[in-house]
Amino acid sequence: MEGAFDRFVTVYAAKYPKATETLKKDRESLLAFYDFPAEHWQHLRTTNAIESTFATVRHRTTRTRNCVSRPTFLGLAFKLIEEAEKAWRRVKRSSCCWKALPSGMANR
Structure with missing residues (x-):
């Protein structure tokens, strides 16, 4: 997941510098979802x-x-x-x- 995150930021940094800076700043919070076991993702992913x-x-x-x-x-x-x-x-x-x-x- 970390590699995909880095590639995304690299690809879009020139076009969307403010957005990619915000993503980099909040990286840990954004990826905390993946610290949980995969069987829990279904319940963590939804706020419905x-x-x-x-x-x-x-x-x-x-x-x-x-x-x-x-x-x-x-x-x-x-x-x-x-x-x-x-x-x-x-x-x-x-x-x-x-x-x-x-x-x-x-x-x-």
């Missing part, structure tokens, strides 16, 4: 569960006119998120996930 949950809450709260106070909004958002949670996929082999985390995080 988060995005679709927030889209549901956003859609319902903009369509609901009686949701004007903070307590009613929080109650509505909680129930919508609670319902959305029922449709989330379980992480395959989730017992293995804790082994992949850095040692300090596994104890939280």
Whole structure:
């Protein structure tokens, strides 16, 4: 992966210098994904569960006119998120996930 990253930066550095500088500066963060075992990538790669949950809450709260106070909004958002949670996929082999985390995080 590191070789592909370097080739990409080399090819596009002349045309997009600011973008490639940003990529080089954030290289470690961008490639941290590959520090995890390949079987975990499917779950790390997607944010769809988060995005679709927030889209549901956003859609319902903009369509609901009686949701004007903070307590009613929080109650509505909680129930919508609670319902959305029922449709989330379980992480395959989730017992293995804790082994992949850095040692300090596994104890939280």
